[in-house]
Amino acid sequence: MAIAQFRAPHVADVTDPAAVRRAIRRGDITGHTAGLAPGRVQGNLAILPKDLAADFLRFCTLNPKPCPIIGLSEPGDPAVPSLGADLDIRTDLPRYRVWKDGVMVDEPTDIRSWWRDDLVSFVIGCSFSFEEALIQDGIPMRHIGCNTTVPMWRTNIACAPAGPFAGPMVVSMRPLKPADAIRAVQITSRFPAVHGAPVHLGLPEQIGIRDITKPDYGDPVEVKPDELPVFWACGVTPQSVIAAAKPPFAITHAPGSMLVTDLTNSRIAAL
Amino acid sequence: MAIAQFRAPHVADVTDPAAVRRAIRRGDITGHTAGLAPGRVQGNLAILPKDLAADFLRFCTLNPKPCPIIGLSEPGDPAVPSLGADLDIRTDLPRYRVWKDGVMVDEPTDIRSWWRDDLVSFVIGCSFSFEEALIQDGIPMRHIGCNTTVPMWRTNIACAPAGPFAGPMVVSMRPLKPADAIRAVQITSRFPAVHGAPVHLGLPEQIGIRDITKPDYGDPVEVKPDELPVFWACGVTPQSVIAAAKPPFAITHAPGSMLVTDLTNSRIAAL
Structure with missing residues (x-):
């Protein structure tokens, strides 16, 4: 996972989340956000027109492990004050993807020109939070050590459908020694807002993963003979x-x- | 695991732990205690002379996962009031083993004739408590379904030594589907007084278990292709x-x- 690139030589304070958002808003920070504002929750973003948002909200509610909602906007309102007083969802992410009929039509650094009065923003928990807790406990994350993106697979675990939203759960995988896997279950159980405990471990074929060396998304990582693959629901x-x-x-x-x-x-830890 | 045998046709109330102890004291209940006084903690017993008890207490303190102390007596006192007001450690277990220089010399139902003024009793947590919690959560225990004793192995995990007390950790094994194994970590983590979370899962050879079909103690159970062997520290x-x-x-x-x-x-659950 590439570290955030800094376009400008001086970004006020990368430990202050509001300062990070302002730097992103100004265009001073582009690229990945991994490593920015340590200790703060980062979120996946999905924005949908109001007429689809009700079904999507139902989908997330029915599938809280892959889709834990940590923030939700009013229709047409670019603010999500529960996540940051000054937060503007249209400008505060380094890069967006705009989709029409399932096709990506733009990848802008700002979506003010695409904004509409009927858009609802969903902010969904991301694994950065629990990875930080695992690393602080001394459990190594191989994909971070390798500076690659965590490997992910579509599984045979069906999400509960809602309206047009349906499909398999995607999982991320981290190889861990058995004792670390047990500790990782304990640690990530404390974080239901960011996918929580693993959904599976040890027997990838049971969830429809035929080749552990070939992820559907992200980069492959080695699973050593003394390790188990541990799978978390993924954003x-x-x-x-x-x-x-x-x-x-x-x-x-x-x-x-x-x-x-x-x-x-x-603060998002359950215990 | 054999269910308790009832020598007398009427045992007052097998749900009341004091009544169960009185029935055992009278000789009305013999054999195994599994299934008696549901919801109550049962304990392993170790009794040592005072001059060895200090080292053994140190051993237990250094190795809390296999040796969680739930009760401790004064030297020579057969009472352990924190575990039961009327409890008499000399009469209240169905059967004992008496050891001299490492050799079993008696297997009585009462140890009053062996009692000495320097004896210290250690009551150590047992897996019955966490098995009850797992079963109540809907996680099946194969050895109970098969009415056999849980399989156990000496591992290559060395206990921390104290005086003459040293040796490998013994573990018990329960085969579980991966999602149940994750849930079992969550549930048993709540019970540090009865061995707590598993110490290992999935890769028995890593802890020195060469043949999962041949336990060192207890009876073998099948590990099905869709299951992982899950190992707990054992009393x-x-x-x-x-x-x-x-x-x-x-x-x-x-x-x-x-x-x-x-x-x-x-009440012994941590959370």
């Missing part, structure tokens, strides 16, 4: 489901360009 | 360590003949 699930539903209009974040929120990872 | 560890230390004198419970305490399983 790519809602994006995959939106792509399959081919709505007339939708906006998502570009991969790795997440929304940096004011929420602290420690 | 047989202290017994195995005492046997290896060959103390001049020791008393333990006979396998399956546990101490029924007043403690409720729900």
Whole structure:
């Protein structure tokens, strides 16, 4: 996962989430948000017209492990004050993807020109939060050590459908030694707002993964003989489901360009 | 695991732990205690002379996963009031084993004739408590379904030594589907007083288990292709360590003949 690129030599304070959002808004930070505002929750973004938003909200509610909602806007309102007082969803992510009928038509750094009065923003928890907790506990994340994107697969686990939104759960995989896998279950169980405990471990074929060396998204990582593959529900699930539903209009974040929120990872822990 | 045998046709109330202990004391209940006083904590028993008890207490303190102490007596005192007001450790277990220099010399139903003024009783948590929690959550325990004793192995995980007490951790194994294994980590993490979370899962050879079909203690159970073997630290560890230390004198419970305490399983949960 590439570290955020800094277009300008001086960005005020990359530990302050509001300062990070302002720098992104100005265009001073582009690219990935991994490593910015440590300790703060980052989120996946999905924006849909109001007439589809009700079904999508139902989809997320029915599938909280892959689609944990951490923020929700009023129709047409670019603010999500619960995630940051000054937050403007149209400008505060480094890069967006704009979709029409399931086809990506633009990848802008600002969506003010695409904004509409009927758009509803969904901010969905992301694994950065639980990865930070795992790393702080001394559990290594191989994809971070390798500076690659976590490997992800579409599984045979069907999400509960809602309106046009349906499809398989996407999972991310981290190889861990068995004792670390047990500890990782304990740690990530504390974070239901960012996918929570793993959904599977050890037997990838049971969830429809035929080749552990060939992810459907992201980059492959080695699973060593003394390790188990551990699988978490992944925030790519809602994006995959939106792509399959081919709505007339939708906006998502570009991969790795997440929304940096004011929420602290420690405050979203359940215990 | 054999269900308790009832020698007398009428045992007052097998749900009341004090009544169960009185029935055992009278000789009306013999054999295994599994299934008696549901919801109450049962314990492994180890009794040692005072001059060895300090080292054994240190051993248990250093190895809390296999040796979680739930009760401890004063030297020479057969009471453990924190586990039951009327409890008499000399009469309230269905069967005991008496050891001299590491050799079993008696297997009585009452140890009053063996009692000494220097004996210290250790009551150590047992897996019955967390198995009850797993079963209540809908997670099947194969060895219970098969009415056999849970399979156990000596591992290559060394316990921290204390005085003459040293040796490998013994683990018990329960085969579980991966999603149930994750849930079992969550549930048993709540019970540190009865071995807590698993110590290993999925790769038995990593902890020195060469043949998953041949346990060192207990009976084999099948691990199906869609299951992982999940390993918990086991209360047989202290017994195995005492046997290896060959103390001049020791008393333990006979396998399956546990101490029924007043403690409720729900009250020993950490969360």
